Amino acid sequence: MSQVSSTILTESGTNELEIIEFHLEKIQPDGSTKTCYYGINVAKVREVIQVPDTTDYPNAQPHMIGVFSSREVLTPLVDLAGWLGVPTNKQLTRKFVIVTDFNNMTNGFLIDSISRIHRISWNDVESPSQFLEAGRQDCVVAVVRKEGKLIMILDFEKIIADINPELSxxxxxxxxxxxxxxxxxxxxxxxxxxxxxxxxxxxxxxxxxxxxxxxxxxxxxxxxxxxxxxxxxxxxxxxxxxxxxxxxxxxxxxxxxxxxxxxxxxxxxxxxxxxxxxxxxxxxxxxxxxxxxxxxxxxxxxxxxxxxxxxxxxxxxxxxxxxxxxxxxxxxxxx
CATH class of the missing domain: 3.40.50.2300 (Response regulator)
Structure with a gap:
């Protein structure tokens, strides 16, 4: 899944979307791991790559690992697990990067694994419960139930705005x-x-x-x-x-x-x-x-x-x- 493309949004009001399911492996207090399931609209994703070599950026925002070149565009690499407060293994060799392209910006997000693409109806996408939604600070915009799992669709605009307020x-x-x-x-x-x-x-x-x-x-x-x-x-x-x-x-x-x-x-x-x-x-x-x-x-x-x-x-x-x-x-x- 090196390059991702979708034309679904250009279809005539089908009320459907495609999401990429990806995972973070949360380290539990007893040392065991628990898989956390997340999703992002395919239309926001340019490609999924192995972790590239990065260069440290002076005075970088918290959870920014460094910068790398993505198709000659200087791209920040964000520690998504760190931003979400999910403790994970810091070893980078087996991780992946989702490179996003939206809001006229390119960003990379570090993840543990990539799963598959799901094509679903927006009618099957649930809003977070009113008891879970935390107003402006909430980072989950929707939830998808799939194969017994709850896949959290993240608010990547909110994440980017928090990490780089100058672009907010x-x-x-x-x-x-x-x-x-x-x-x-x-x-x-x-x-x-x-x-x-x-x-x-x-x-x-x-x-x-x-x-x-x-x-x-x-x-x-x-x-x-x-x-x-x-x-x-x-x-x-x-x-x-x-x-x-x-x-x-x-x-x-x-x-x-x-x-x-x-x-x-x-x-x-x-x-x-x-x-x-x-x-x-x-x-x-x-x-x-x-x-x-x-x-x-x-x-x-x-x-x-x-x-x-x-x-x-x-x-x-x-x-x-x-x-x-x-x-x-x-x-x-x-x-």
Whole structure:
């Protein structure tokens, strides 16, 4: 499994994904080992390699082993077990590295073993229990039950942001962004509008919510596409009962792509098949927004897309679609 490729996200709203199952071997207090099962979306993985030679990096963040060259790109190697607090054997000779490529960044994550690729429906991917989810600090975005095992799907965006804060969306300060109108009149206009934010990562969902709310928007937060779809159908039913357009209840949606129960692509497809939501502004905000996935998102009916580090584009983009006249509110062209 040296190179990994997948076209599943570019299929038409299938609500399916492929995950790579990998393992960390936890050393128990009695010296025995216990296998811990984890997963990552194939679409985020460039390749799986043996541990490369690394070079120490001065003043490196904790759990950063060093840097190596991956296809001529300087790539940090992260001790994933160390970051997760899982004690493992430090011998590197039998370990592997998952090289990821998303958010316009390349990173390597040290693991003990690689297992296989599973193709599953997002409907079979469970959200962490409300008793386990720890808000912004949670690093598990979903759980998959497979062959009697619980496979934890990790929030790699959260891990990278924690290890390298300089690359985190948390650095964005809307009050310093001269492209966003924060004058009282603009804030009042936005305060009359409601945007639904759909993301399975509590860490990213909170950042998007904070950014939009700081600009004046009202925000409805959902943890996955199914929760969002159910809420939107309830709003549509309420609007019909009161003989009002659904736009009186909701003005736009910002949605992730990969989410439990229903992914963002499938959510967009379902909404555009519904008469009530055919013209509602929808922005897809994802770490997986390659040119192919952008084209697919637009073909399914999304108005525009943003890659997750570019949170600074969000408010201006929402303003453009929410306050545009119907004649001028056209979908963006593929990049």
């Amino acid at each position: 969306m948390e650095k964005y300060d809307i009050t310093q962004d001269k492209s966003v109108d924060l004058h009282e009149r603009a804030m009042q206009k936005r305060n009359a509008k409601s945007i639904m934010v759909v993301d399975d990562s509590a860490f990213i969902r909170a950042m998007i919510q904070d950014t939009l709310a700081s600009a004046g928007y009202n925000v409805i937060a959902c943890r996955d596409g199914l929760e969002a779809h159910d809420k939107l159908m309830s709003l549509a039913a309420a609007a019909k009962q009161e003989n009002m357009p659904v736009s009186e209840f909701i003005d736009g949606i910002v949605t992730d792509v990969e989410m439990p129960k229903m992914d963002g692509m499938h959510l967009v497809k379902r909404l555009r098949d519904s008469a009530e939501f055919k013209t509602l502004p929808i922005i897809m905000f994802s770490s997986l927004m390659s040119d192919d996935n952008r084209a697919k998102a637009l073909s399914l009916g999304a108005n525009d897309t943003i890659t997750k580090p570019e949170i600074g584009r969000l408010v201006v983009m929402m303003d453009r679609y929410i306050f545009a006249t119907p004649a001028s509110m056209v979908t963006a062209e593929p990049a």
